[in-house]
Amino acid sequence: MFTLSELIAIISIVISIVFLFLFLQLHAFENSQRKILFFLILIGLFLLTIDLFVSKGFSEITLYLIPFSYAVIFAIYPLFYIYFRTFVYSNGHISFSNSYKHFVITCSALFILLLYYIPLSNEEKVEFAISKLVYFENITKGNELLIMILYMLYYSQFFFYLYKLSNLIKSLNRDHRKKHFSLRIKSFIKLFVAGTVCYEILLLVVSQRYSIDVYNSYEQLFGFLYLVFIGFLGVNHSKFIIQVKLYQSSKEKTIVPGNNNSINTVSFAEKSEIMRLIQQVIRERKLYLDPNLKLENCARKLHVPARKLSQVIHETYGQSFTKFINDFRINEAVRILNTNKNISFEELGYNVGFNSRSTFNRAFKLHTGLTPREYIIKKTTLTDN
Secondary structure, eight states, X not given: OOOHHHHHHHHHHHHHHHHHHHHHHTTGXXXXXXXXXXHHHHHHHHHHHHHHHHHHOOOHHHHHHHHHHHHGGGGHHHHHHHHHHHHHTTOOSOOHHHHGGGGHHHHHHHHHHHHHHTTSOHHHHHHHHHHTTTOXXXXXXXXXXXXXXXXXXXXXXXXXXXXXXXXXXXXXXXXXXXXXHHHHHHHHHHHHXXXXXXHHHHHHHHHHHSOHHHHHHHHHHHHHHHHHHHHHHHHHHHHHHHHHHHHHHHTOEEEOTTOOOEXXXXXXXXXXXXXXXXXXXXXXXXXXXXXXXXXXXXXXXHTOOHHHHHHHHHHHHSOOHHHHHHHHHHHHHHHHHHHOTTSOHHHHHHHTTOSSHHHHXXXXXXXXXXOHHHHHHHHHHHHHO
């Protein structure tokens, strides 16, 4: 029989595993920003698993991991700050040489915890794990000193990153030029700040007024919300990147000789980067499978102005939006044909987003130089030889 906190923990563990697989499908390790979200999910999974093991009984390995479970909590605020900062200042890439200083307190907390924890007996380690640093049965001077130091470190870090995050919001408010892409980013930063303040205040209230069972349920509930928030950030991450890149490119100006009016231009490198990001979102969400996909509703899904989306596609590839999307559809059709030669061409066309067989055949030949039937015959011949 599971308690409420254990049920929430199990649901949260399942959700975190789903998000990890989703992030891997979205090529998390090809992007340093999404990589941060991946590690935040891993931290959540680690903490939830340790809590579940503690509530259901102890093993030797669980006892060894307890101090690490407390220490990684100190890494959460720095990781969120680094993630949000890259959008506000448009860095795009996260360098360890510029980020390691954010984890000095995390490493200090781990060192202090290990220094205190390792000499304890097994019984004392069990009590330490169950106590949550709040519900000690027997308070000693060592307990009190450790709690005081850790709480000072934790809340010093908490207020420091609240201050840093508020500066990010102020930066977005000051630069009205960023309004095109900053609204969603700013909303997520504000939501994170509001959520963490509520969490910390309520945590203090619950720890003083209620039993450890209520405390555990409260922690697991916020852990669940934490995972949902990170998952939502991860799924929408590519759209944030596109908005930032479009903002940067829209600020590029050039002066036409003999004309005092400046016009917006986008360099080839920037067009290529924007197109790569747009392609990534279209692939991730398989937008091309929608037979009714138009420039306007695709632009809405990507949070990109339709005119800008059309311009970048045309200037980068010399293609219309329809041809650009059809290329995705035909590549998908070729992938299916390579694994399933018995599928009917009419069914295949509908499956990859075409409204009619004739349109599918025409697009397939334009893309590959062969009709679907000719492609199958050629593929079969090459295989037989």
